[in-house]
Amino acid sequence: DIQMTQSPSSLSASVGDRVTITCQASQDISNYVNWFQQKPGRAPKLLIYDASTLETGVPSRFSGSGYGTDFTFTISSLQAEDIGTYYCQSYDNVAVIFGPGTRVETK
Amino acid sequence: QVQLVQSGAEVREPGSSVKVSCKASGGTFISSAFIWVRQAPGQGLQWMGRIVPLLNVLNYAQKFQDRVTFTADKGTSTTYMELSRLTSDDTAVYYCARRTGYKIDYWGQGTLVTVSS
Numbered sequence: 343d344i345q346m347t348q349s350p351s352s353l354s355a356s357v358g359d360r361v362t363i364t365c366q367a368s369q370d371i372s373n374y375v376n377w378f379q380q381k382p383g384r385a386p387k388l389l390i391y392d393a394s395t396l397e398t399g400v401p402s403r404f405s406g407s408g409y410g411t412d413f414t415f416t417i418s419s420l421q422a423e424d425i426g427t428y429y430c431q432s433y434d435n436v437a438v439i440f441g442p443g444t445r446v447e448t449k
Numbered sequence: 450q451v452q453l454v455q456s457g458a459e460v461r462e463p464g465s466s467v468k469v470s471c472k473a474s475g476g477t478f479i480s481s482a483f484i485w486v487r488q489a490p491g492q493g494l495q496w497m498g499r500i501v502p503l504l505n506v507l508n509y510a511q512k513f514q515d516r517v518t519f520t521a522d523k524g525t526s527t528t529y530m531e532l533s534r535l536t537s538d539d540t541a542v543y544y545c546a547r548r549t550g551y552k553i554d555y556w557g558q559g560t561l562v563t564v565s566s
Contacts, residue, residue, distance in 0.1 A: 388554055436499065436508045438499075440486075441493075
C-alpha cells in the first residue's frame with residue numbers, strides 16, 4: 343500500500359513569507375499528486391493537480407513541483423487568508439490516499 | 450458550474466444506520482466518478498470508496514467494505530452513501546466529491562453525522 347507523509351505537521355509564518363510543505367510517497371507515483379487547502383468547517387479545495395498544474399481560479403502564489411516520490415508545495419508570499427490545513431493526495435490503484443496534513447498559521 | 454449538495458446533519462444511535470445523499474448539478478452525472486471521504490473531528494481525510502454510475506462500478510475501502518453501500522439514482526443525479534452498524538467512531542463529517550481523471554475537483558459541503566446514545 344502507498345503511504346503519503348507530509349512535513350512539517352504544522353507551521354507558523356508571517357504574512358509575506360515563503361512557505362514550503364513537502365510530501366513523500368512510499369513508492370513511485372509519477373506526477374499523480376494533488377494539493378488541497380481546507381479551512382475550518384469547509385470542504386477541501388483543489389489548488390494543484392498533476393503535481394504542478396494550478397487549478398483554474400487559484401492564485402499564482404500557490405505552486406507545486408516534484409515527481410516520483412518527493413513533492414513540494416509552495417506559497418510564495420503567505421497571505422492572511424491562506425491559513426488552514428493543506429493536504430497532499432495521490433492514488434493507490436483505485437484508492438485515494440491523503441497525506442496527514444500540514445496546519446498553516448500566521449504569526 | 451458543477452455543484453454537489455449534500456443532505457443535512459444526522460444524529461444516530463449506536464448500532465443504527467445512516468444514509469447521506471449527494472445531488473449533482475451542472476455536470477455530466479452519468480459519466481462522472483464520485484468518491485466519499487470522511488473526516489473525524491480534528492482528524493485528516495479518509496477515503497471510503499467510489500461509485501461510477503455509468504459503469505455501475507463500486508469500490509470500497511477495506512476498512513468500510515462490510516458495512517458501507519453506495520448507490521446512485523441517475524434520474525435525479527444523486528449518489529447515496531449508507532453506513533451501517535454505527536459506533537461513536539463513525540462520528541465525522543462525510544463528503545462526496547467528483548473525481549475527473551486524476552483530479553478531485555468538486556466537493557459537497559459535507560454532512561455531519563453524530564453517533565450518540
